[in-house]
Structure formats: C-alpha cells, structure tokens
Amino acid sequence: QQQVKQSPQSLIVQKGGISIINCAYENTAFDYFPWYQQFPGKGPALLIAIRPDVSEKKEGRFTISFNKSAKQFSLHIMDSQPGDSATYFCAGRGEYSGGGADGLTFGKGTHLIIQP
Amino acid sequence: NAGVTQTPKFQVLKTGQSMTLQCAQDMNHNSMYWYRQDPGMGLRLIYYSASEGTTDKGEVPNGYNVSRLNKREFSLRLESAAPSQTSVYFCASRNLRGVEEKLFFGSGTQLSVL
Numbered sequence: 001q002q003q004v005k006q007s008p009q010s011l012i013v014q015k016g017g018i019s020i021i022n023c024a025y026e027n028t029a030f031d032y033f034p035w036y037q038q039f040p041g042k043g044p045a046l047l048i049a050i051r052p053d054v055s056e057k058k059e060g061r062f063t064i065s066f067n068k069s070a071k072q073f074s075l076h077i078m079d080s081q082p083g084d085s086a087t088y089f090c091a092g093r094g095e096y097s098g099g100g101a102d103g104l105t106f107g108k109g110t111h112l113i114i115q116p
Numbered sequence: 117n118a119g120v121t122q123t124p125k126f127q128v129l130k131t132g133q134s135m136t137l138q139c140a141q142d143m144n145h146n147s148m149y150w151y152r153q154d155p156g157m158g159l160r161l162i163y164y165s166a167s168e169g170t171t172d173k174g175e176v177p178n179g180y181n182v183s184r185l186n187k188r189e190f191s192l193r194l195e196s197a198a199p200s201q202t203s204v205y206f207c208a209s210r211n212l213r214g215v216e217e218k219l220f221f222g223s224g225t226q227l228s229v230l
Contacts, residue, residue: 009156031215043120043206043221044159051215089159093217096174101166103149103210104217108158 003027004092006107014115019077021110023090026071030092034104035064035075038087047088048075080114087111118142122207122222129197129229137192137225139207147210148190149174149219150182152203159206165190197229 005024013019025033034049050057050064050073057064063076077084091104120141129135141148150162161174165184179201181193194201204226208219 006158032217034217036219041223043208043223044219045221046218049216093215096161096172101147101164101172102217103147103161103164104219106159108156 003105004090004107006090006110008110009108010111010113012113012115013077013080015080015082017080017114019075019080019084019112019114021075021088021090021112022072023074023107024070024072025092027092027094027105028071030094030105032093033064033066033073034091034093035062036089036091036106038089038109040086044087044089077112080112082114082116085112085114120207120209120220120222122205122225124225125223127225127227129194129227131198131229133197134193134195135197136194137205137207137227138189139191139222140189141207141209141220142188143209143211143220144187145209145211145220146187147212148184149208149210150180150190150192151206151208152176153206153224154203162192162205197227199229201227202229203227 035047036044037047038044061078066073088110090107123138146167149164151159163182165171168187183191207222211218
C-alpha cells in the first residue's frame, strides 16, 4: 500500500517558469510533511516542510501548499532556475505501516529539469 | 563537519558474494536508517534502528541484515548478493524536535551485483 503518491514522475520547465509537484497521502495520522531535494550523486537533503495546521509555507522561491481536507500537498518553485534541476521527494511522517516507530514515508520522486 | 559517512562509494559483487556497507554519524542522533533507491521506485526503507540496541524491519528487508554497533555506527550486510539487490544504498540519521523530523543522508553506495 503506497501511502504517499507523487506526481508527475518527471517534469521539464523553462527557466523562469513555475514548477509544481503534487503529492497525495492516505494516512490521516501523518503529522509532518517535508520535501527533500536530491542532486545527482548526492543523498537527499531537506528542502522545506510543513505541519498540517498550516495551509501554506514559503521559503524564498519554494512554497508548500497544503490541503488537509483533500489530503494533498504540493511544492511550487517560483522563477525556476537550472540549478533547481534535481529529484524531489515528498514525504509524510507517521507510524510505519508495519507498526513500531514513527518515521517518514516517501513518495516515488519527481525528476525536475529546468531548461535554460 | 562530517555528518553521515558511508563506505564504500562503489562496489561490484558477483551473485552469491557477501559484503557489509558501513555507516557512521557524528551528530549524536538516536535513530538511523538504511534505504535503497531504484529508478521509479523512490526511497524504500530496508531497516531502521530507533535507538542503540534496537533494529526493526522496514518495507524491503528480505536479503539484508543490520547491526547497530553503537550509537554512531549502523551497518548493512548482504549475506548472499543477488542481481535484484543492484541499487544505490543510502544511510541516514535523524534529528527529531517534536514532530519536526530531519533526516541527514550519506552520499550513497552504488552497488552492482553481476
């Protein structure tokens, strides 16, 4: 059972445009929703995150929009730059599906290319 | 300033060979994780250790074993490697403040099983 569904799988955006990546989750007990950014040959790194009691969070050109009733959240990258080209993962934090400790469940990732 | 250190960075194995991937963190984190990353599959959790002395299975544990040697070190062992284990492996440690969770990832191990 995939608890976090991410789309699109890949995305090409022109420089200066807006990149939008969407995620939907199933587990209403998730209490934290981060986005991770991964450059080729590197491990993922936390980019921005939101708690479910907030509808929007903005850090520079990166914004998370959160819709609790629809169980959806999205990442918007304004004025997209070639340096934003990377793979982006959304995640939800909650109890692992097999029980036990809490942790992050990741979406399958979006490969973003910003064309100059 | 090291963060999470993984070794080796690259490894080629023949089917049936065994190997251990090493991971160490210097941030005094309690929880550590092993993920594998495959094209189109995202990050899948293999095993995790919520604290020193404990380990638990994640989403894809078959064919792997782990050891939480101490608070710093968390190793992943492939006893009899199979081509299906060809992947990029990431170790991570966790900083947790309330519900705000931040994972710190190593730079990965690219493993090929022939």
